[in-house]
Amino acid sequence: MVGPYAHPVENHSVPHSTPRTAAFFDLDKTVIAKSSTLTFSKSFYQGGLINRRAVLRTAYAQFVFLAGGADHDQMERMREYLSSLCRGWDVAQVREIVAETLHQLIDPIIYDEAASLIEEHHAAGRDVVIVSTSGAEVVEPIGELLGADRVVATRMVVGEDGRFTGEVEYYAYGPTKAQAVRELAASEGYDLERCYAYSDSVTDIPMLEAVGHAFAVNPDRALRREAVARGWPVLMFNRPVPLKQRLPALSLPPRPVLAAVAAVGAAAATAGLVWYASRRRTAAERLARIARI
Numbered sequence: 001m002v003g004p005y006a007h008p009v010e011n012h013s014v015p016h017s018t019p020r021t022a023a024f025f026d027l028d029k030t031v032i033a034k035s036s037t038l039t040f041s042k043s044f045y046q047g048g049l050i051n052r053r054a055v056l057r058t059a060y061a062q063f064v065f066l067a068g069g070a071d072h073d074q075m076e077r078m079r080e081y082l083s084s085l086c087r088g089w090d091v092a093q094v095r096e097i098v099a100e101t102l103h104q105l106i107d108p109i110i111y112d113e114a115a116s117l118i119e120e121h122h123a124a125g126r127d128v129v130i131v132s133t134s135g136a137e138v139v140e141p142i143g144e145l146l147g148a149d150r151v152v153a154t155r156m157v158v159g160e161d162g163r164f165t166g167e168v169e170y171y172a173y174g175p176t177k178a179q180a181v182r183e184l185a186a187s188e189g190y191d192l193e194r195c196y197a198y199s200d201s202v203t204d205i206p207m208l209e210a211v212g213h214a215f216a217v218n219p220d221r222a223l224r225r226e227a228v229a230r231g232w233p234v235l236m237f238n239r240p241v242p243l244k245q246r247l248p249a250l251s252l253p254p255r256p257v258l259a260a261v262a263a264v265g266a267a268a269a270t271a272g273l274v275w276y277a278s279r280r281r282t283a284a285e286r287l288a289r290i291a292r293i
Contacts (some may be wrong), residue, residue, distance in 0.1 A: 018189040022149075023121040024181055024207060025114070026199035027042065027132035027142065030217045033109040033240045036134040036142065043101045049089055077243070084154070086135075088167030091158055094137050102141055111237040114198075116218075118146060131207060132181065133173045152180045178206035198235070202226060 028035045044050045056280035086094075118128050127149040132139045139153035157167040172180065185192050197204075203224035208214035216227035216234045227234050 021194045022127040023196040031114040031202040047097045086164045108242045109240045112239040112241040113237040175206045178210045
């Protein structure tokens, strides 16, 4: 449990090594190929939450994000825009829209390579934690589909009427992500020197610095420079694979999230993953390859 934002959800027990370890994954362009915060704009428009102008604006923001990532100033402007945009939204309606369109929008954009890594870390007895700046109302369903053990996400203030007020209660961004990682390590007994972290953005350097095994995934130019300077491995993920292509695994129920940590809902996204049924290498072989990088 981390701070006042964590809350438990259903999960089954899994064996852990001693001391315990974890793998921390950023979400956008690390696990999924797009911005989770912007992917649902059309669905929110169809649900009457935003107008056509907002759809076009979020489409442009998605293009900018995919073209080169977002620096600190762009992220701040996006946060302010989304906070204003979601003011007055009914939280229950947001969750319903996400649930109804989750597979249609997110399944096709999950990186096959990220799915493999998540499976391998679980096979090694590590917890998997999704740490995302996007809102809890969309990140939590993503975490459930991915089989994550915990989720850290941004949380918007919800009024007594069940609607977003437009104020941010907790912003999972930059140094705040690293703080959440350290607090989780303290509460769960993770040995951070033996933990892993993955991200595409230079803004996540504090989180990457917090662990012993940092990886830059599809890095923006600034993070690539830092990765080269620090000797961090660079991984390129480029194979989004719909869940339907993992047919043998579709009969398996998703691994539930153990806890949602510092959640927050600011307009946004979802993802999914199912385990490999056939693989070219065993999980142990893949982990050995990662260790040699």
